[in-house]
Amino acid sequence: MEVKKVLLNESDMPKYWYNVLPDLPNPIDPPLHPATGKPLKPQDLERLFAKELIEQELSNKSEIEIPQEIREVYAIYRPTPLVRAYNLEKALKTPARIYYKNESVSPAGSHKPNTAIAQAYYNKKEGTLSLTTETGAGQWGSALAFAGSIFGLNVKVYMVKVSYEQKPYRKSMINVWGAQIFPSPSNTTNVGREILRKDPNNNGSLGIAISEAIEAALESPNTHYTLGSVLNHVLLHQTIIGLEAKKQFELINQYPDVILAPCGGGSNLGGIALPFVRDKINGRQLRVVAVEPASCPTLTKGAYAYDYADSAKMTPLLFMYTLGHNFMPPSIHAGGLRYHGDSPIISRLYKDGIIEATTLKQNEVFEAAVLFAKTEGIIPAPETAHAIKAAINEAIIAKQEQKQKNILICFSGHGHFDMAAYDNYLSGNLKDIEFSDNLIKEALKDLPNIKVN
Ligand SMILES: *Cc1c(COP(=O)(O)O)cnc(C)c1O
Secondary structure, three states: OOOOEEOOOHHHOOOEEEOOHHHOOOOOOOOEOOOOOOEOOHHHHOOOOOHHHHHHHHOOOOEEEOOHHHHHHHOOOOOOOEEEOHHHHHHHOOOOEEEEEEHHHOOOOEOOHHHHHHHHHHHHHHOOOEEEEEEOOOHHHHHHHHHHHHHOOEEEEEEEHHHHHHOHHHHHHHHHOOOEEEEEOOOOOHHHHHHHHHOOOOOOOHHHHHHHHHHHHHHOOOEEEOOOOOOHHHHHHHHHHHHHHHHHHHHOOOOOOEEEEEOOOOHHHHHHHHHHHHHHHOOOOOEEEEEEEOOOOHHHHOEEEEEEOOOOOOOOEEEEEEOOOOOOOOOOOOHHHOOOEOOHHHHHHHHOOOOEEEEEOHHHHHHHHHHHHHHHOOOEOHHHHHHHHHHHHHHHHHHHOOOOOEEEEEEOEEOOOOHHHHHHHHOOOOOOOOOOHHHHHHHHOOOOOOOOO
8 A cells, every 4th residue: 555645854845936937838918007007017016015026926937946934934834745535535436546735734724824924924024014915715814814923914804704704713713813804895994885885784705805905005004915816926835735746746656647626716726736737838648627616617607808806996907717806706605716816827827728627516515525524534625625526526537437547636725614614514505506697797797998919
């Protein structure tokens, strides 16, 4: 028997992140200024982000060194294990090997600290005192609260209201790490007050929470905004996942045939897959699949167009797959996957046929989550369970075809704060969202009218 867990020593932790930008077969289109519609200059971003993060956002270097100070904090939980899901394989009677890269071992319980730590570090180094951000399911907000506490920064988190109410212990966690948290829309910003005036029962969305966090950053001195997904520098930091996984596969003389990850803004997918995508661009056989919820199908049903990253149109315009900045996703349990847009890098790779995408419904996802918990023990986050269900589907096909193949899952987080969702599923009360494509058609009418050549 092969080992159950493939472990790396701390000294084997990668010393460089991988930047895919110079290797992309087609470059991504530049972000545009929200007021002028002209390509952004790096200076335009300085009011919002630390300078070194802006440099990384636009960098053409393939390798970017991970500072020692960041590696020391990573060492709290990294390198993370690559685990073979033997019991799940047995339950499925599949000849496929199923591996998962376990990012749930971080203090916040997900992959999000990989970039939160880096963003907090560069901001601290530059003299920033406070950070603002939005959070959907609460994973990003707690990751940033943790990183802020390590580096001594004040953190303000705007959490999508429906998730804030579903997951009270995310708030507690954020408070333990010394950060402030507000349900969004809140009455602490103009954007929030305006939305509440029109619709006092608004459930909130990531787009609204981003607008609030940006307004809060612009209003206060020495304050920057941070984003937990979508942007190039976030995917860059997350490549530590795939770089470690590659070394772990080398240790067992294997290579993945298919990589599966849940896709919200694309950061854990990019993180695990980009170092392998580099091989694929150079001719290696490999499939990479983004797994989306059927009720927020950004890659599979969105438009490839310039759009705002938030609903108040305060952010730069990104060229990406989008359901429209006013798209209000149904309140499903995988809160981390309720975002109208997608990373420009992931969007480009999808457009160019280098990665694929698929969608799943809530009940089949939770069924897979429970099977994983019963066989492998760990209770996955509902987001993560999307990749697990897709992996089970791959393993069943492998069984029908009697083919050995290596399946790699990004185990993006655990579900310890999602137990209400599990209760809901176990009691048979979880609904698959009935969803009309007209909702998407309507939201896509609001796309800004920008010609691309
Ligand atoms: C945030 C989150 C996701 C989705 O975000 P990506 O940027 O697409 O990675 C997936 N899983 C977990 C556990 C998350 O916290």
